[in-house]
Amino acid sequence: MAMKRGCTQCGDCLDVCPLFRLYRREEYSPKGKRLLMEPLDGWGAGETPLPWEKIRALSRLCAGCGRCGRQCARKLSTAELLADLRSKHPDWSRFIWNIWIRRAGPLWPLAGRIASLVPAIGPQGLRSSLETARALLPQRAVLPWLRIRPGRAVAPEAPVAIFSGCTARYARPEWTAKAEKLLRRWGYELADGGGFGCCGGTLHHAGLFEWEAEARRKNIETWRALGRPAVAVFCASCKHGLDAYAAEGDMDAEEAALWKSRVRGLADFLAAPVAEITPEAPARPGYHEPCHWEGRDPDKPFLRALLPGLTQGRELCCGMGGILKMSAPDVSSALGRRCLEGFPDCGAVVTGCGGCALQLASVAPPGLTVRHWLDVVETQ
Numbered sequence: 001m002a003m004k005r006g007c008t009q010c011g012d013c014l015d016v017c018p019l020f021r022l023y024r025r026e027e028y029s030p031k032g033k034r035l036l037m038e039p040l041d042g043w044g045a046g047e048t049p050l051p052w053e054k055i056r057a058l059s060r061l062c063a064g065c066g067r068c069g070r071q072c073a074r075k076l077s078t079a080e081l082l083a084d085l086r087s088k089h090p091d092w093s094r095f096i097w098n099i100w101i102r103r104a105g106p107l108w109p110l111a112g113r114i115a116s117l118v119p120a121i122g123p124q125g126l127r128s129s130l131e132t133a134r135a136l137l138p139q140r141a142v143l144p145w146l147r148i149r150p151g152r153a154v155a156p157e158a159p160v161a162i163f164s165g166c167t168a169r170y171a172r173p174e175w176t177a178k179a180e181k182l183l184r185r186w187g188y189e190l191a192d193g194g195g196f197g198c199c200g201g202t203l204h205h206a207g208l209f210e211w212e213a214e215a216r217r218k219n220i221e222t223w224r225a226l227g228r229p230a231v232a233v234f235c236a237s238c239k240h241g242l243d244a245y246a247a248e249g250d251m252d253a254e255e256a257a258l259w260k261s262r263v264r265g266l267a268d269f270l271a272a273p274v275a276e277i278t279p280e281a282p283a284r285p286g287y288h289e290p291c292h293w294e295g296r297d298p299d300k301p302f303l304r305a306l307l308p309g310l311t312q313g314r315e316l317c318c319g320m321g322g323i324l325k326m327s328a329p330d331v332s333s334a335l336g337r338r339c340l341e342g343f344p345d346c347g348a349v350v351t352g353c354g355g356c357a358l359q360l361a362s363v364a365p366p367g368l369t370v371r372h373w374l375d376v377v378e379t380q
């Protein structure tokens with residue numbers, strides 16, 4: 001992915017960066033990182049003005065939220081700068097993240113069971129890792145807050161394939177089942193999306209560009225083999241990863257435009273919904289907007305129309321941050337806790353991203369439930 005250069009140190013990105021907002025340390029901000037690291041792009045290990053250990057420690061501290069690039073007048077993405085640096089200067093966390101994402105998915109629930117047996121003691125980083133692993137255990141079903149159905153006959157395009165993503169595939173298969181049920185209720189014919197794999201977004205963030213490219217190629221081949229159907233996505237981070245395919249050169253311009261138009265958030269497929277709110281719905285439900293919807297969140301208007309009391313938090317990042325979770329778990333958890341402080345009066349929070357749902361559930365205090373919205377919606 002091409003990177004624009006030339007930070008002017010204007011500081012406009014400071015207050016959108018969740019790390020800077022949490023720690024108020026300028027070297028954690030996109031501005032500070034650019035000052036220290038922008039000249040390093042293209043330099044080899046051992047050629048840096050700062051010791052590489054210090055560069056590496058700083059380069060780990062990014063949630064990959066993308067807020068800096070959207071805020072910057074020059075569209076400088078510090079997440080991209082750091083991903084590029086990681087790709088040029090590999091370390092243990094990149095190696096383990098690669099195995100965790102590409103090979104270990106079927107073992108995620110087992111990791112959750114093991115973590116649930118380990119006492120919550122030891123350094124904060126270890127406790128944070130255990131919290132995250134426990135969130136991979138199967139979750140208890142909740143009674144629905146909403147029973148929804150199409151309010152009028154819609155003319156569904158056919159067919160639609162569901163892109164489940166890693167979290168649903170390995171830890172929350174009930175999300176895929178619910179998405180299938182909803183799409184069928186809306187009259188869609190389903191194509192088998194079981195051949196889709198990881199979107200590759202988290203591999204990109206970790207600087208694992210070769211594996212990201214492989215994931216992308218496999219998903220595009222699967223889509224072509226299915227006859228280029230519409231693709232329904234219920235995870236904002238997956239959607240973010242899939243959107244990037246159109247610019248990567250695996251498709252010609254016509255096919256890339258088709259891909260962009262066909263890959264959409266699940267809520268976009270559920271036109272004209274009407275809902276019955278059940279007694280289980282909290283009086284003040286919270287909604288966490290995932291950073292990776294990039295301001296084009298289809299879930300928020302969908303849910304707001306159905307659940308008028310829906311309250312948005314302070315629009316903070318959940319802190320999942322992909323490889324941040326592995327290389328600085330205590331920082332990731334601190335971001336998650338700060339995010340949940342933005343819902344002071346809510347007994348339950350829903351979101352539309354697999355990563356956000358797992359992350360926020362892992363750090364939620366007793367009495368606060370965090371779920372994907374698919375968990376609280378039923379269809380008649």
Ligand code: SF4
Binds near residue numbers: 006009010012030
């Ligand atoms: S990254 Fe962009 S917004 Fe941030 S200090 Fe540099 S030029 Fe300004």
Ligand code: SF4
Binds near residue numbers: 019068
């Ligand atoms: S991607 Fe997010 S966490 Fe990373 S530097 Fe930019 S604003 Fe900060």
